[in-house]
Amino acid sequence: HPSNVQMEGGSVLERANCRAKGGSPGFKVAILGAAGGIGQPLAMLMKMNPLVSVLHLYDVVNSPGVTADISHMDTGAVVRGFLGQPQLDAALTGMDLVIIPAGVPRKPGMTRDDLFKINAGIVKTLCEGITRCCPNAIVNLISNPVNSTVPIAAEVFKKAGTYDPKRLLGVTMLDVVRANTFVAEVLGLDPREVSVPVVGGHAGVTILPLLSQVKPPCSFTKEETEYLTKRIQDGGTEVVQAKAGAGSATLSMAYAAVKFADCCLRGLRGDAGIVECAYVASQVTELPFFATQVRLGRGGAEEIYQLGPLNEYERVGLEEAKKELATSIEKGVSFIRK
Numbered sequence: 001h002p003s004n005v006q007m008e009g010g011s012v013l014e015r016a017n018c019r020a021k022g023g024s025p026g027f028k029v030a031i032l033g034a035a036g037g038i039g040q041p042l043a044m045l046m047k048m049n050p051l052v053s054v055l056h057l058y059d060v061v062n063s064p065g066v067t068a069d070i071s072h073m074d075t076g077a078v079v080r081g082f083l084g085q086p087q088l089d090a091a092l093t094g095m096d097l098v099i100i101p102a103g104v105p106r107k108p109g110m111t112r113d114d115l116f117k118i119n120a121g122i123v124k125t126l127c128e129g130i131t132r133c134c135p136n137a138i139v140n141l142i143s144n145p146v147n148s149t150v151p152i153a154a155e156v157f158k159k160a161g162t163y164d165p166k167r168l169l170g171v172t173m174l175d176v177v178r179a180n181t182f183v184a185e186v187l188g189l190d191p192r193e194v195s196v197p198v199v200g201g202h203a204g205v206t207i208l209p210l211l212s213q214v215k216p217p218c219s220f221t222k223e224e225t226e227y228l229t230k231r232i233q234d235g236g237t238e239v240v241q242a243k244a245g246a247g248s249a250t251l252s253m254a255y256a257a258v259k260f261a262d263c264c265l266r267g268l269r270g271d272a273g274i275v276e277c278a279y280v281a282s283q284v285t286e287l288p289f290f291a292t293q294v295r296l297g298r299g300g301a302e303e304i305y306q307l308g309p310l311n312e313y314e315r316v317g318l319e320e321a322k323k324e325l326a327t328s329i330e331k332g333v334s335f336i337r338k
Ligand code: NAD
Pocket: 032, 033, 034, 035, 036, 037, 038, 039, 058, 059, 060, 061, 101, 102, 103, 104, 105, 106, 115, 119, 122, 125, 126, 141, 142, 143, 144, 145, 146, 171, 172, 173, 174, 175, 202, 247, 248, 249, 250, 253
């Protein structure tokens, strides 16, 4: 294997490949953008996941170093590195799950949509690779603007005739992770006991936390509702500003991405009752894509849940979210169609 940084040549490589092939239980996972701010901690955490038997780390820079480093961890997954476009297909062949955090992050003053110009093309190229090499893989798309990159990916897959809407998931788990944290703070609870559905999309007002549906059941004052909604919607910007030009959320995102990927893998394994929020092709609203709770199974997002009862504050928020989402979806779709 030309790009196997950890194990070039010889019997060590053969043994590792044997182990990877030899039916050791687990899934094959590729991370595209694995040398980045999210990619590195995500690769580390996925190497620690017992459901992963093979971990492919692809980037256009620095993947050999990251691969060498991660491959020394004494956990089960066999790690292989892939560098640059000529190795994209090898990175993707045979994968069960592809996680995509490739692309540029925001700097202070930018919106996620400002990243469209660069990231749309990156996502298109990577998804074309998926159509060639692992059209049946589950795809977890992290690259921003998620509201547009998921429609881009869908169009690429449609063009190739490989589109299965259930297998394409925009990752909005960080919004849920933040919502759980901030709500727990207000309630004086352990965040692990709190579950907040966050619907809509992944940018500004499209991020719609459903505080009326928090578990355990609780109620908030008007001030608390406004504070929490805004803090959750601006969570990404809070980190971008604190990092002051050095990028956006990477560590909490890697945590959220692994939490979500683990749910996808458990779904693939056939575990029952796995429900998480994700941005998917949807008929819950009149929009073609929308984030809601979905049930993850062998086929990906096998069931998409309705919004449930909303209060007046959430109904107003939903209308605002849908307006912005419609524009972002259209922008993504026409990037491929035109
Ligand atoms: P980063 O710049 O640190 O890392 C991005 C990596 O992508 C780099 O290593 C870069 O070399 C790589 N890359 C660029 N072009 C590539 C290509 N064509 N193929 C493969 N890899 C390529 O950025 P980051 O902080 O890791 O953020 C990555 C993306 O994730 C950004 O778009 C960011 O906005 C987004 N993000 C999304 C969420 C979310 O909740 N969905 C949260 C945080 C960040």
